[in-house]
Amino acid sequence: MNRGYACINAGSSSIKYAVYVERGADLIATAHGQVEGDGGPAQLGVVIDQVESHLAPARLAAIGHRVVHGGNAHAGPALVTPALLAELRALAPLAPLHQPHNVAGMEAMAHLHPGLPQVACFDTAFHLGNPRVARLYGLPRALADEGMLRYGFHGLSYTHIAEALPAIEPRARGRVVVAHLGSGASMCAMVDGRSVATSMGFSALDGLPMATRCGVLDPGLVLHLLRTKGMTPDALERLLYRDSGLLGLSGVSGDMRTLLASDAPAAREAVDVFVYRIARELGSLAAAAGGLDVLVFTGGIGEHAAEIRARVCEQAAWLGVRLDADANAAGGPRLHAADSAVAVWALPADEEAVIARETKQVADAYPS
Numbered sequence: 045m046n047r048g049y050a051c052i053n054a055g056s057s058s059i060k061y062a063v064y065v066e067r068g069a070d071l072i073a074t075a076h077g078q079v080e081g082d083g084g085p086a087q088l089g090v091v092i093d094q095v096e097s098h099l100a101p102a103r104l105a106a107i108g109h110r111v112v113h114g115g116n117a118h119a120g121p122a123l124v125t126p127a128l129l130a131e132l133r134a135l136a137p138l139a140p141l142h143q144p145h146n147v148a149g150m151e152a153m154a155h156l157h158p159g160l161p162q163v164a165c166f167d168t169a170f171h172l173g174n175p176r177v178a179r180l181y182g183l184p185r186a187l188a189d190e191g192m193l194r195y196g197f198h199g200l201s202y203t204h205i206a207e208a209l210p211a212i213e214p215r216a217r218g219r220v221v222v223a224h225l226g227s228g229a230s231m232c233a234m235v236d237g238r239s240v241a242t243s244m245g246f247s248a249l250d251g252l253p254m255a256t257r258c259g260v261l262d263p264g265l266v267l268h269l270l271r272t273k274g275m276t277p278d279a280l281e282r283l284l285y286r287d288s289g290l291l292g293l294s295g296v297s298g299d300m301r302t303l304l305a306s307d308a309p310a311a312r313e314a315v316d317v318f319v320y321r322i323a324r325e326l327g328s329l330a331a332a333a334g335g336l337d338v339l340v341f342t343g344g345i346g347e348h349a350a351e352i353r354a355r356v357c358e359q360a361a362w363l364g365v366r367l368d369a370d371a372n373a374a375g376g377p378r379l380h381a382a383d384s385a386v387a388v389w390a391l392p393a394d395e396e397a398v399i400a401r402e403t404k405q406v407a408d409a410y411p412s
């Protein structure tokens with residue numbers, strides 16, 4: 045019987061899942077799905093039922109999970125063990141919207157399928173090789189030695205783009221900036237298919253404003269909030285992770301579709317801030333990469349919001365970016381005009397494809 049792999053991707057606004065089945069040396073996706081919600085037990089139960097219903101007639105050989113934070117220890121996927129689970133739980137405060145759900149998925153599956161190998165596939169792994177200057181904050185060295193460094197996230201999505209791009213883009217191994225714009229949003233500069241810098245940092249709060257997360261913030265402002273509003277760490281966490289970003293700015297929604305359909309001035313302004321920050325980050329990442337050959341949009345907003353792509357590209361004209369308006373309106377995948385110095389693409393995010401491959405790789409080495 046063919047071996048099947050269940051892939052679980054618990055993000056901040058939904059759980060995505062996929063089922064992959066071996067056909068010869070290939071892994072074929074037999075199901076892809078998404079359950080909206082914050083990744084709590086109710087959504088997890090629905091995902092587990094759907095995964096199980098799409099497996100037959102394959103035999104479940106292993107379960108792979110996206111894990112947002114792997115700290116400094118994991119440059120690649122790892123078999124889930126009690127020690128690893130403890131390590132991942134300890135990292136939960138650094139990714140409160142994700143890590144508890146990532147761990148909950150492992151615990152639920154261990155209960156349903158005791159003894160079946162489970163594999164943790166880390167968002168942070170893709171960025172671990174960033175140059176040290178890109179990882180260090182201007183803090184005392186002892187804190188960096190304790191792990192207070194820039195990590196970066198969305199690594200499974202960036203890995204997928206790095207792997208998919210060479211088939212369609214001749215300059216894929218050059219200076220590439222990828223904008224992963226979903227509920228969580230970040231950007232990554234790659235050279236020769238490897239991450240050299242990224243907008244997220246120690247936690248998944250940094251960089252772009254997101255659906256409900258603030259993005260880059262002056263740490264002086266955090267101190268000011270602690271002092272003048274008497275905020276507790278929990279209240280501050282709620283403010284920065286759940287009540288800020290597009291939702292906080294607009295007062296309407298953190299969902300880009302809703303904001304683009306709204307006439308409310310605050311909704312328009314929230315979109316303006318989002319576009320402005322992407323354009324600024326693009327300049328910064330192009331500097332880190334030493335220039336810009338290719339720009340890729342991915343994630344729910346990057347794939348589907350033509351208006352956002354058009355506005356970012358307009359602000360990036362100084363880098364030589366010229367969009368083909370018709371191609372952009374049609375969703376690409378190729379978006380650049382013939383006279384553009386920079387190739388521009390809109391490509392689907394597929395974190396599950398990377399989870400499937402990494403899970404098979406680890407499970408193949410596991411005695412069955």
Ligand SMILES: Nc1ncnc2c1ncn2[C@@H]1O[C@H](COP(=O)(O)OP(=O)(O)O)[C@@H](O)[C@H]1O
Pocket residue numbers: 055056057058225226227228255298299300301302304343344345348349350393
């Ligand atoms: N057609 C669309 N136009 C504009 N935004 C869209 C469209 N489709 C999806 N989005 C936006 O994509 C975001 C969700 O992205 P996604 O990558 O699915 O999120 P997650 O981080 O949960 O994986 C939401 O803000 C949603 O509004």
Ligand SMILES: CC(=O)OP(=O)(O)O
Pocket residue numbers: 054055056057112142167197198226227228229248
């Ligand atoms: C890291 C992160 O923000 O992930 P997501 O986009 O799934 O929320």
Ligand SMILES: [Mg+2]
Pocket residue numbers: 055056226227228
């Ligand atoms: Mg996502």
